[in-house]
Amino acid sequence: MELLYSNILPLRTTEQQRTIADCFRAQLMQADRADIAVGYVSRASLEEIDRLADELHVAHIVLTIGMYYIEGMPESAYRTAMHLNEKWMRSGVGEVRIVKSFKYHGKVYLFSKERAVAENHEVIPVSAIIGSANFGVIKPEAANLRQYETAVLVEEPQVLQDTKELIQNLSTRCSDNIANVTDMRLVRELNVSLTGVDTVSQIPQADLRYYENHVTAVRFPIPVKVPAYDERMMDDNRHYTKSNLNVCYAAPRSARKPRDWYETQFTVSTSVRCEPDGTPKYGYPQKNVPFVVITDDGYTFKCHTTSQNNKQFSAVGDELILGRWLKGRLVAAGLVTPVNNTSADHDRQGMITKEMLDEYGCNSLLLTKTDCQIHEDGNTLDVWLLSFKEGPEDEQE
Structure with a gap:
């Protein structure tokens, strides 16, 4: 188990410490599959995972988002997630899902490898990042640039198996593909293009x-x-x-x-x-x-x-x-x-x-x-x- 950090003054990381974002990229690079279940996302983080999945040739990825069905989802994040879901579904890479049963506020990132077992291929979890960090941690913006998060990198087999079962239950019992969720309220976001215009x-x-x-x-x-x-x-x-x-x-x-x-x-x-x-x-x-x-x-x-x-x-x-x-x-x-x-x-x-x-x-x-x-x-x-x-x-x- 390894403690992961944010890198924010005055708590800069040392040479022996890793940030959550760096660890996420390292685990994704080594994995065949990523299953992510978080409360919130941002447009920038969705664009970043799209880029990383392409760059690292991730074979399968599922992103489950937990808080928006009840609270309402910012429209820019929603439209970006819809485009990402369409792309992943079309290519067979994965999907984006929305939790509908309750407010899911957990932050779990599970990384797995495919291994040949007899004549079959089995998906084996190899690591997980569990902590306070929502998906925006992989691509910080102004809103969370000074928000300090911590997490742990877990490699214990039983904890990984429990994490896998939790994510599977969220997927099969509590959520639906975002394209099927037609009754989620969208939150109009502030138009900042007129900010500072004297005549407005x-x-x-x-x-x-x-x-x-x-x-x-x-x-x-x-x-x-x-x-x-x-x-x-x-x-x-x-x-x-x-x-x-x-x-x-x-x-x-x-x-x-x-x-x-x-x-x-x-x-x-x-x-x-x-x-x-x-x-x-x-x-x-x-x-x-x-x-x-x-x-x-x-x-x-x-x-x-x-x-x-x-x-x-x-x-x-x-x-x-x-x-x-x-x-x-x-x-x-x-x-x-x-x-x-x-x-x-x-x-x-x-x-x-x-x-x-x-x-x-x-x-x-x-x-x-x-x-x-x-x-x-x-x-x-x-x-x-x-x-x-x-x-x-x-x-x-």
Whole structure:
């Protein structure tokens, strides 16, 4: 038995001590099979085990997660776990499971080898890590970077057999494959992409509910136009590769400076803003007249309509705000990673696709007028609610 440590000041590990993360990698490298049962995971740890399983050619791996069915699972971790489960199931490597019977808070990592016994192959446990460390220990992030954990490396045969039986019981009697768990609550994660933007603020939930109680019948759906994944390399505007959320992939304005990944451009279709005879629909925002929007997640900033026939909808003074609000939600959900240099993203992995929006469950903005106004610097500004929700498909313009 060996005691394992975290490596955090002022308790740095010595030359004779091993960290939990280092021991985990060492055991995984020597094992044919890993069975892991923990309370919590993180997106980063799921991405790390995916990388390690590929790198070390792990033959079989099962990850059982214990706390989320009752508490709710952060959406980025859920979507990453779903993708990992699909990959492992498709390749026959393993699966991701969710405990449903109770809150399982244990942290057990069991490593096994396949050995030939007569004409059969038997899975023999060879080591286990047991302690306080959830799965995030293999890839620390800001949230657990200063969280000290301890564990022990166990090699006693009876303890290993007991651990194997515990994990088997969790699998067969208490859990299900994550793809089959359709009633688990997802926890929306904080969109930090708007943090520090001077022209954006947040309001309390009570204030948001107040405005929601003052909506009128004046509302305008604005479909989000994006390509399907297989269309993302097309430069034909019919596939929307350079409109709405993906305008950042259009030609850069300067040879030295690529477009910012958060840049957006919402062109509102004629059918949304105009009557069949071409006259503006009642209540549609007037050109270049600012108004206040309050988003369904509690952010507030100013917007306006611009360009010919009021067809452009954008935030006032900063073309990145709408992108930070909407794309930031997809980032928080674990569906996409921001791209630092869009000109270098040759495979367009940062491009927003229909598949991403379908998985998130939203494909349209809804702009709804309230009967409220805000007085600011001698001006009276109308208040509108802006929601990101599921909506009808829009005709191409």
